[in-house]
Amino acid sequence: MVGWPRSRQSSSASAGTGRSTAASSCSSPAMSRRSSPTRLRSSDRRREPTPDRVIELTDRLHRVRAHYEDRHGGWLAEHGVDLATAPGGGAAGGLGGGLLVPGGRLVPGLRLVAEQVGLDEALTHVDAVITGEGALDAESFNGKVVGGVVDAALLRELPVLILTGTIRADVPPLPPRVTAVDLSERFGEDASWTQTAACIRRAVEQEMDNFPEG
Numbered sequence: 653m654v655g656w657p658r659s660r661q662s663s664s665a666s667a668g669t670g671r672s673t674a675a676s677s678c679s680s681p682a683m684s685r686r687s688s689p690t691r692l693r694s695s696d697r698r699r700e701p702t703p704d705r706v707i708e709l710t711d712r713l714h715r716v717r718a719h720y721e722d723r724h725g726g727w728l729a730e731h732g733v734d735l736a737t738a739p740g741g742g743a744a745g746g747l748g749g750g751l752l753v754p755g756g757r758l759v760p761g762l763r764l765v766a767e768q769v770g771l772d773e774a775l776t777h778v779d780a781v782i783t784g785e786g787a788l789d790a791e792s793f794n795g796k797v798v799g800g801v802v803d804a805a806l807l808r809e810l811p812v813l814i815l816t817g818t819i820r821a822d823v824p825p826l827p828p829r830v831t832a833v834d835l836s837e838r839f840g841e842d843a844s845w846t847q848t849a850a851c852i853r854r855a856v857e858q859e860m861d862n863f864p865e866g
Contacts, residue, residue, distance in 0.1 A: 674751050675761035676740040676795075713746055720753050728753070762800035771804060780863050781805040782856060784815035788832055790822040802830055811863045815852055817844055831859060 717735050721728065728735065733752050735741060740758040741749030748758055766772070775781070783801040785792050793799035798814060805812045806827060814832040826832060835844040839851045 672751070672754075672756045673764075674748070674756055674758050675764045676743040676748050676758045716746065716750070720750070724753055731755075760795050762795060762797050765797075766800065766804070771801070775804060775808055775810065778810065780811045780813065780860070782813045782815065784852075786817045787820060788814060788816040788818070788823055788834075789820035790824060793824065802827075806830070813856065813859050813863070815855055831862070833859060 720735060735749045735752065738749055738752055738758070740760075741752065743758070751758065781801060783798050785796065785798045788798065793802070802812050802814070806829065809829070811829045812831070814826075814830065816832060816834060818836050819832055819834040823832070833855045835848070835851045835855060838855065839847075844851050
């Protein structure tokens with residue numbers, strides 16, 4: 653995911669830099685070292701690309717990259733921008749890399765949003781933290797909201813409850829004081845999709861009593 657915080661846009665303009673700042677929740681480059689797209693995954697397995705679709709998307713990324721480098725190669729080289737390997741370049745299907753071409757700047761989304769909403773200050777006034785994501789996997793702890801919130805909460809020895817539509821097999825072992833609830837497993841896949849709010853409420857009610865006391 654890539655997005656622009658409104659206040660940061662205006663501050664960049666007022667500073668006369670002429671650069672837009674984009675917040676990215678993905679640190680992956682657009683291409684791997686073998687010049688193939690980084691893993692294409694969705695929080696909904698039904699939307700993950702088929703092998704034929706991956707080939708099509710791979711070809712499209714190569715063509716777009718070649719187009720940008722043909723038209724803007726001089727500027728990119730001068731500013732040390734490698735569209736294939738730039739951190740965050742793979743965000744939103746390669747949109748992150750495209751934003752670098754007109755001079756944009758990619759920053760970790762969690763860090764920027766945390767500053768904007770005052771996360772650190774908020775954590776000083778709570779006894780527990782609840783966060784979540786559509787699908788919990790290894791990437792959830794690689795610059796995304798879940799991993800960042802867990803890290804910030806554990807620094808303050810706060811218990812964390814992660815609510816997720818599904819837990820994938822590559823999730824690393826969770827640290828003490830962190831609990832993850834797979835809504836599809838607990839309430840059924842259909843209910844997790846069609847009665848999400850109710851499932852979340854029930855999961856929170858069930859787990860709050862299990863939270864360790866500070």
